[in-house]
Amino acid sequence: MIISGKEISTKIKDQLKEEVEQMKNKYDRLPKLAVILVGENQASQVYVRNKERGCSYVGMDSLKITHDATFSEEELLNEIKQLNEDDTVDGILVQLPLPDHINEDKVLEAIDPSKDVDGFHPENVAKLFLGQKSLVPCTPKGMMVLLDEINYDLTGKEVVVVGRSNIVGKPVSLLCLQKNATVTIAHSKTKDLKEVCQRADVLIAAVGRAKMINRDYVKEGAVVLDVGINRDENNKLCGDVDFEDVKDKVYAITPVPGGIGPMTITMLLHNTLEAFYHHQGE
Numbered sequence: 001m002i003i004s005g006k007e008i009s010t011k012i013k014d015q016l017k018e019e020v021e022q023m024k025n026k027y028d029r030l031p032k033l034a035v036i037l038v039g040e041n042q043a044s045q046v047y048v049r050n051k052e053r054g055c056s057y058v059g060m061d062s063l064k065i066t067h068d069a070t071f072s073e074e075e076l077l078n079e080i081k082q083l084n085e086d087d088t089v090d091g092i093l094v095q096l097p098l099p100d101h102i103n104e105d106k107v108l109e110a111i112d113p114s115k116d117v118d119g120f121h122p123e124n125v126a127k128l129f130l131g132q133k134s135l136v137p138c139t140p141k142g143m144m145v146l147l148d149e150i151n152y153d154l155t156g157k158e159v160v161v162v163g164r165s166n167i168v169g170k171p172v173s174l175l176c177l178q179k180n181a182t183v184t185i186a187h188s189k190t191k192d193l194k195e196v197c198q199r200a201d202v203l204i205a206a207v208g209r210a211k212m213i214n215r216d217y218v219k220e221g222a223v224v225l226d227v228g229i230n231r232d233e234n235n236k237l238c239g240d241v242d243f244e245d246v247k248d249k250v251y252a253i254t255p256v257p258g259g260i261g262p263m264t265i266t267m268l269l270h271n272t273l274e275a276f277y278h279h280q281g282e
């Protein structure tokens with residue numbers, strides 16, 4: 001089975017669109033997402049455009065703020081402060097990566113946790129760790145929704161996450177643990193990575209290396225979620241998984257593009273609506 005994140009995300013966006021319409025009638029205001037982009041990173045510009053498109057699809061307001069790469073850390077912190085105080089803004093997202101002269105941790109900590117739709121603020125990270133209600137990072141949340149969509153129960157299953165980043169590997173591991181899976185976090189220093197991956201009922205690839213995961217890493221009948229966004233030798237978009245090589249060995253797999261990527265954007269919209277409800281006292 002090929003899991004179409006694209007189709008599932010369209011279905012969810014259509015539901016969100018209806019909810020937004022109701023909110024507009026009920027509160028006489030729309031949820032609003034502010035996206036800040038510093039510098040000219042090509043990929044970031046594509047993602048930010050997709051985020052704006054997503055907002056307009058579901059009928060939310062969005063505010064795109066762009067600065068050139070010389071924008072200072074102090075200016076950025078001031079801008080975030082103003083957006084924190086702006087009652088019409090529900091979500092604030094600062095596109096990563098930031099230029100080298102800006103301290104990412106400092107920036108993420110400056111965002112009001114109730115507007116932190118990325119779920120990257122230490123307060124939200126701590127809540128996720130503790131299993132308390134919080135804004136959950138979009139990519140991991142999207143993966144859990146996809147598993148739900150195919151009615152996959154993680155209880156007792158072996159999950160292997162390859163990659164230990166703060167934005168994907170670590171949070172998705174916690175979410176799988178919450179769903180009663182047995183979770184292994186593997187990474188570049190893991191011994192016998194292939195053998196570790198072969199144990200997985202659910203293999204989550206978030207390494208950032210084009211087509212690294214081939215059929216030798218995959219157990220027959222496994223579910224494979226591919227978080228990678230890379231360019232192959234022909235400059236074509238591809239995942240961390242060699243899709244063609246593994247597709248007939250798996251029970252289900254997400255393609256790149258059209259898999260996890262669209263779900264990430266949709267979960268961002270979902271988080272923005274959640275933040276909106278919170279700000280309305282619900």
Ligand SMILES: Nc1nc(=O)c2c([nH]1)NC[C@@H]1CN(c3ccc(C(=O)N[C@@H](CCC(=O)O)C(=O)O)cc3)C=[N+]21
Pocket residue numbers: 046047050093094095096097118138229237256257258259260261262264265
């Ligand atoms: N503060 C912050 N929050 C993020 O959520 C964040 C970020 N910074 N920096 C970069 C990564 C990456 N990311 C993606 C979002 C959508 C697609 C997406 O829509 N992908 C399409 C293809 C897009 C294309 O054509 O390149 C797909 O997979 O079908 C991909 C990647 C969000 N990120």
